[in-house]
Amino acid sequence: MKFAERISRLGTETAFAVSAEAAAYGAQGHTVYPFHLGDMNIPTPENVMEAAVRAMKDGKTGYCPNAGIPKLREVLAADVSASRGVRYGMENVAIQPGGKPTIGKFFQALMNPGDEVLYPSPGYPIYESQIEFLGGIPKPYRYLEGERTFTIDFDMLKRQITPRTRLLVLNDLQNPTGAECSSAEREAMAELVLKHDLFVLCDEAYFDIRYEGHSASFVSLPGMAERCVILYTFSKKFAMTGWRLGASIGPKPVIDIIAKLNVNDESCANHFIQYGAIEGLTGDPRGPRQILRTLQERRDAAVDLLNSVKGVRCQRPNATFYLFPNITDAMRRKGFYDYEDFRRALLHATGVSVCSRIHFGRPLPGETEFYIRLAYSGIHLPAIREGLGKFKAFMQN
Amino acid sequence: MKFAERISRLGTETAFAVSAEAAAYGAQGHTVYPFHLGDMNIPTPENVMEAAVRAMKDGKTGYCPNAGIPKLREVLAADVSASRGVRYGMENVAIQPGGKPTIGKFFQALMNPGDEVLYPSPGYPIYESQIEFLGGIPKPYRYLEGERTFTIDFDMLKRQITPRTRLLVLNDLQNPTGAECSSAEREAMAELVLKHDLFVLCDEAYFDIRYEGHSASFVSLPGMAERCVILYTFSKKFAMTGWRLGASIGPKPVIDIIAKLNVNDESCANHFIQYGAIEGLTGDPRGPRQILRTLQERRDAAVDLLNSVKGVRCQRPNATFYLFPNITDAMRRKGFYDYEDFRRALLHATGVSVCSRIHFGRPLPGETEFYIRLAYSGIHLPAIREGLGKFKAFMQN
Numbered sequence: 001m002k003f004a005e006r007i008s009r010l011g012t013e014t015a016f017a018v019s020a021e022a023a024a025y026g027a028q029g030h031t032v033y034p035f036h037l038g039d040m041n042i043p044t045p046e047n048v049m050e051a052a053v054r055a056m057k058d059g060k061t062g063y064c065p066n067a068g069i070p071k072l073r074e075v076l077a078a079d080v081s082a083s084r085g086v087r088y089g090m091e092n093v094a095i096q097p098g099g100k101p102t103i104g105k106f107f108q109a110l111m112n113p114g115d116e117v118l119y120p121s122p123g124y125p126i127y128e129s130q131i132e133f134l135g136g137i138p139k140p141y142r143y144l145e146g147e148r149t150f151t152i153d154f155d156m157l158k159r160q161i162t163p164r165t166r167l168l169v170l171n172d173l174q175n176p177t178g179a180e181c182s183s184a185e186r187e188a189m190a191e192l193v194l195k196h197d198l199f200v201l202c203d204e205a206y207f208d209i210r211y212e213g214h215s216a217s218f219v220s221l222p223g224m225a226e227r228c229v230i231l232y233t234f235s236k237k238f239a240m241t242g243w244r245l246g247a248s249i250g251p252k253p254v255i256d257i258i259a260k261l262n263v264n265d266e267s268c269a270n271h272f273i274q275y276g277a278i279e280g281l282t283g284d285p286r287g288p289r290q291i292l293r294t295l296q297e298r299r300d301a302a303v304d305l306l307n308s309v310k311g312v313r314c315q316r317p318n319a320t321f322y323l324f325p326n327i328t329d330a331m332r333r334k335g336f337y338d339y340e341d342f343r344r345a346l347l348h349a350t351g352v353s354v355c356s357r358i359h360f361g362r363p364l365p366g367e368t369e370f371y372i373r374l375a376y377s378g379i380h381l382p383a384i385r386e387g388l389g390k391f392k393a394f395m396q397n
Numbered sequence: 398m399k400f401a402e403r404i405s406r407l408g409t410e411t412a413f414a415v416s417a418e419a420a421a422y423g424a425q426g427h428t429v430y431p432f433h434l435g436d437m438n439i440p441t442p443e444n445v446m447e448a449a450v451r452a453m454k455d456g457k458t459g460y461c462p463n464a465g466i467p468k469l470r471e472v473l474a475a476d477v478s479a480s481r482g483v484r485y486g487m488e489n490v491a492i493q494p495g496g497k498p499t500i501g502k503f504f505q506a507l508m509n510p511g512d513e514v515l516y517p518s519p520g521y522p523i524y525e526s527q528i529e530f531l532g533g534i535p536k537p538y539r540y541l542e543g544e545r546t547f548t549i550d551f552d553m554l555k556r557q558i559t560p561r562t563r564l565l566v567l568n569d570l571q572n573p574t575g576a577e578c579s580s581a582e583r584e585a586m587a588e589l590v591l592k593h594d595l596f597v598l599c600d601e602a603y604f605d606i607r608y609e610g611h612s613a614s615f616v617s618l619p620g621m622a623e624r625c626v627i628l629y630t631f632s633k634k635f636a637m638t639g640w641r642l643g644a645s646i647g648p649k650p651v652i653d654i655i656a657k658l659n660v661n662d663e664s665c666a667n668h669f670i671q672y673g674a675i676e677g678l679t680g681d682p683r684g685p686r687q688i689l690r691t692l693q694e695r696r697d698a699a700v701d702l703l704n705s706v707k708g709v710r711c712q713r714p715n716a717t718f719y720l721f722p723n724i725t726d727a728m729r730r731k732g733f734y735d736y737e738d739f740r741r742a743l744l745h746a747t748g749v750s751v752c753s754r755i756h757f758g759r760p761l762p763g764e765t766e767f768y769i770r771l772a773y774s775g776i777h778l779p780a781i782r783e784g785l786g787k788f789k790a791f792m793q794n
Contacts, residue, residue: 001505001507001648001650001651002594003506003507003650003651003654004504004505004506004507004508004509005509006505006509007505007506007654010654010657010658010661011661012657012660012661013660016660036589039459039460039462040459041459043456043458044453044458049453052453053450053453054448056441056449056450058444059440059638060639061440061441061638061639061640062436062437062438062638062639062775063434063436063638063639064639066413073593096668097494097641097663097667098663098664100661100663100664101662101663101664104661104662107401108401108403108404109400109404110398110399110400110401110403111401112402112403114726126660126661129589129661133661169646199398208547239458240458241458241459241460242457242458242459242461242665242667242668242669243458243667243668243669244663244664244665244666244667244668251398253400254398254400255398255408257400257404260407260409261407262525263413263523264408264409264497264501264523264526265408265497265501265662266408266494266495266497266498266531266638266663267495267497267641267643268641269494269495269641270639270640270641270667270670271639271640271641272639272640273667310716363708364487378459
């Protein structure tokens with residue numbers, strides 16, 4: 001059997017390999033502390049489940065329109081318009097089976113082979129995979145570790161721009177660093193977008209996973225709504241990761257193309273769960289608020305514990321459910337100079353399972369600091385305390 | 398905004414335009430008889446719904462493995478192995494969000510730009526769309542109208558084969574014709590597959606929608622299981638069209654690639670509905686049996702009525718829920734020589750909404766007969782009788 005040539009360019013989420021190793025270790029009877037995957041062990045709000053079940057039993061089991069049921073497109077457009085200060089209507093929304101499908105469909109719609117795409121590294125690995133799979137040229141930009149947040153390295157980003165640069169991926173409220181752009185950074189980015197006539201994938205998967213204040217969106221800046229497709233997901237805000245429901249939101253012409261890709265790829269997202277999403281957006285908001293409280297408690301416990309470890313420094317991001325501590329000193333003191341050696345040793349000594357920088361795109365030349373990524377969305381508070389207590393003992397002995 | 402060049406090659410299901418016209422006509426207060434879309438107006442069996450709801454409430458709301466939950470992969474492999482007389486294990490199954498995703502993923506995995514692909518025309522229009530979108534060369538083969546079934550035109554199919562032919566799409570139990578291969582045809586096809594070293598997409602969406610006897614699968618022939626990917630869907634057998642659940646089933650190496658495409662495209666199918674599918678495959682079989690009885694009653698009523706119309710002849714397919722009557726004489730007598738003129742006149746005179754041959758791939762040179770396609774899966778028996786009564790009156794006056 002001979003596979004198509006493009007398959008040699010297809011990447012994956014190497015975090016799944018971490019997951020498999022953790023599961024294998026757990027199957028031997030060991031306790032595993034699962035900090036590696038951004039899944040959620042928090043129940044979907046009751047009212048969202050009830051609305052979906054009602055719709056199912058009410059016969060919403062046939063196909064729905066390719067771009068989703070009109071009512072969900074309407075209420076989502078209204079919700080996103082209000083929070084971003086822009087004007088989207090239902091014609092700007094194509095419902096998707098998850099947040100992720102927007103990535104591939106964005107590139108299929110807008111990137112020709114040979115086009116260059118700016119994207120964050122470290123960053124969600126599917127950007128890099130899909131750019132290369134579809135024949136684009138990946139041009140990573142990096143994040144620099146600051147005092148309170150990571151910041152985009154604009155000098156590098158500018159150096160990466162050439163006349164063939166067509167697209168930009170921006171994941172403000174970022175996985176894995178938890179970074180958030182300042183207004184000044186967003187403005188500088190918008191200037192580059194206009195100057196170089198770029199089109200932007202705004203991955204806003206974590207827009208609503210925010211503990212204080214309000215998230216700002218790149219699409220709110222003048223001229224940007226016309227040039228951005230938002231990756232929206234119901235996964236995090238409503239603890240619906242396994243439901244697979246999200247949306248592409250942007251200018252009508254590209255949303256029309258994305259809906260035509262829906263026709264070809266999967267016809268439509270599951271019909272009845274879309275009624276659950278409507279309830280989520282318009283019904284009792286106590287569910288998502290409780291999810292945020294749960295996550296914030298976990299964040300604070302995890303950050304405090306990590307910062308109590310000698311040779312580890314960890315920011316306290318106001319958004320996302322990820323931590324990206326710098327463990328360079330602690331790792332060196334333990335005699336580790338390789339990410340995977342360290343990760344496996346940690347797992348087998350303590351049961352603590354984490355990802356590291358290398359699971360978020362290919363490392364860039366000149367990287368000297370070592371970072372691990374912890375997700376606290378899939379692990380309860382007592383296990384966070386116990387696991388990071390073991391982590392501390394391991395690192396300091 | 399400039400779209401990627403590949404978008405100019407992206408097709409669609411033009412049946413959705415028919416659907417929109419029917420809906421617009423209905424919105425004016427007219428009765429519509431929806432024979433145009435293969436959706437189902439039959440409820441999903443109670444036990445399937447209950448199992449899915451139980452899983453949802455039981456917290457199966459997080460991600461599941463990219464290829465689906467192991468138990469579903471196991472029971473589906475066992476079910477398909479038993480009905481096809483082959484040996485699949487869970488490693489041969491990648492669960493998908495519907496039957497359709499297997500089409501694009503099959504071509505992504507196995508077709509290089511410039512590769513030639515044999516596919517049926519008339520046939521499900523997404524084959525043609527995805528072949529061209531991904532840069533392949535579409536090589537249609539046609540069906541000839543026989544006495545009791547349509548048959549593949551093997552002479553034409555053989556003429557279409559060149560040294561660049563790599564893939565074959567076979568949709569035995571076919572949409573739109575309802576055609577079923579004879580054993581001799583399947584054997585002749587297998588011979589061609591071996592002779593020309595082809596790999597095959599077996600679209601078996603209607604394998605279980607069969608009213609008498611047993612369906613046979615192309616994968617049962619010697620050497621074929623190693624060269625086929627089955628498109629499997631839960632949509633029809635369990636009246637789950639809007640749930641979006643299906644599978645790709647085939648040799649492990651290509652299933653591994655397809656699972657890697659899952660990682661990139663949508664992570665996984667909805668988690669909790671997979672428990673509904675397990676119940677469907679292993680639980681009380683009365684639900685799917687009742688669905689078949691309902692469909693068979695509709696088929697018989699529709700076929701009898703169609704054959705009572707002067708200038709119309711309609712086969713009685715033993716499988717699928719489609720009819721593909723030859724209406725050449727009746728159409729000509731009414732003075733119609735264009736499919737769309739006829740379709741619109743019929744809709745606006747009677748409310749009867751149908752698709753025609755042109756909604757199933759580009760017509761081939763030399764086609765002189767006229768065919769419409771009626772789906773009886775989404776219309777109740779009284780409406781079938783009433784609608785086709787009006788159809789008869791329209792055609793004969």
